[in-house]
Amino acid sequence: MKNTTRLMDVIQRSLTGPLMEEDVFNRQVTRGIRRVVREYQIQVHPENIINQDDDLADRTWQAALDFLAACGVYNQSTSRVILYTLEELLSALADAPDQVWLGSGTDAVLERYRRVEDPLVPINMGSSIGSPVPEELFIPLMQSYIQEPLVDVTCPASLMTVHGQEIRVGSPLEILAAWEEVDLMRIALARAGRPGMAWTGLMLSMSDAGQLSAVNPAGLRSSDMHTFGIVSELKANFEILNKLTHSIRMGGIVDPYANPIYGGLGGGIDGQAVLITAAMIALSVVFMAACCGSSPTHPFNFNDTGKEVMQATSLAFQALARNSHLMTNLTITPVGGPGTKTLLYETAAFTIMSTVSGISRLLGPRSATGVVPAHFTGLEARFSGEILHAAARLDRGRAEELAQRAYACYVDQLDQKPYGLPFQEVYDLGTIQPTKAWKQMFDETLAELAQWGLHFG
């Protein structure tokens, strides 16, 4: 089905689907997840971080399809449920792309669907993914990622102000900020010598007006990734569909995400795994994603490097990789920040788990949970790039041993929130290179991982 025809179909369903109050939909999600967890006997291994059970992954896939066909996606603007039958879901999934070029010219990279334990190295999207940054640090900070040879594509940080003014959603300042984001990214890409590198935007634009203003051939290009988040859990509205419509008509790479909260409507690990799987299917079918993304979140630490979240994530992404050809991505959201080993160990565990579980692209690290201004640097994306290459050679058994070992190095630190140091204290702002101390910590940790058995280079 052509994109515009698909889009019209989505719009029609959101105008004609069953009417429902939002609270009732929430309960439908909760009860639906419980039902399929019980019926499909979804039970994550209590100790393993990385799923080792193919049959469980396949049952999780079936459970997610069953749940999504029964529950649908809620459109808050029309109070209607966008419903697809099981057959329609499967048909739309069969039409989903399995590869896409990101970027242009010599900076373009090919993202491809990966299987579980696939030796193909996932794309490395080095970035802090919308973490807050003061205006004066935006270019050097982004340059620190873009210049890294192991970074394939990127994503901007979020400007804290525009021309010194605080940015407000839905105001002219948001439009100005959207354009500023585009202008500053152009400069950062040029300075790093990679003008055609694809980037995901817009990070600042929460409203449709903000996003649409700078998504055009002179702004965020069709060779870039056009992102938007759906409302957790399994909800959308016309603002989101407006963004989608504009990107589809522009021929952009549709790159949405859904970030279910652990302990939320999906409940515990088992339900969370089903909900993540269903949300990724919904991103493909309803939101026409080229690549389906997630950063499942812990309710108290706001990271995704805790054991329970990684267990659910690993199972969900294996379910997707074994049963579809969807391109999928995960964002590393560690608690640790620059200048801490915690950040590096978290990045190692999450990257190993994601790589063997079949993702096609890794995003991040969104250091210090992405909330502390300027607490992120390009060096950690170099680190995740190294791990991606090494982890693509692992099977799940070996990956589990290494992920457990890395996890043991940081689990006690998470509650202490070691946010580390800001960019300007761990990088030389003149050379845009890490300080000796931060680089030494990087080298030491990489050497330690090599001793554990990861093969670099």
Place this chain on the structure above:
Amino acid sequence: MDPRYTQLEQAIRTGDVEAGKAEAVRLAESSLSPLAIFRECIEPCLKNIGDQFSRLEIFLPEMMEAAEVVKAVQETLRPYLKAGEVAQTRKGRIVLCTIQGDLHDIGKNIVKAMLEVNGFEVKDLGVNVNPAEAIRAAKEFEADIIAISALMLPSLPYVKDAIEMVKTNEDYRRRYKIMVGGGPVSRDWAKKVQADGYGDDAVEAVKQATSLMGL
């Protein structure tokens, strides 16, 4: 817990509204005072449920269901309460929202469930709520606290607007406390914009609300 409350506690824990209402009536029509039922059964049971969530031993669905049962039980027991006792069954009234420009709702829903199971009456205004709308709702609901969540940086100015609207109006300032939370909101920022309370997460939100009510 007193064995007389076993069935009511069970109904709250399993989210069985009908069983909860029936058991509440049975207890109220026995020798037990409704206020005792609240203090000796419902409050400790809910506190325990909240504590379990803070350790992630149970999850949002269980909390939502427990809160639904307790709401139904409160309504059922209302006719049995003497004048003045109704207020004693509540810790406070809170309007809760995600602020203008922000559509995140699960974090807010977790806070709502935690507040409810800890004895607060909560009116959930939903997401993308204008500051003036939040204050209007607080007036209508006769709220003690306005609780605002913001997950996105460009939404924070609207949180400041809400605080300014309350702080610059003597009547509002006297009637409402404002507490804030969410990803980009820090304790320092909350202090700087003169919020009365700051909750880093749902557990902290309950502590803050309890403290703001002077309990």
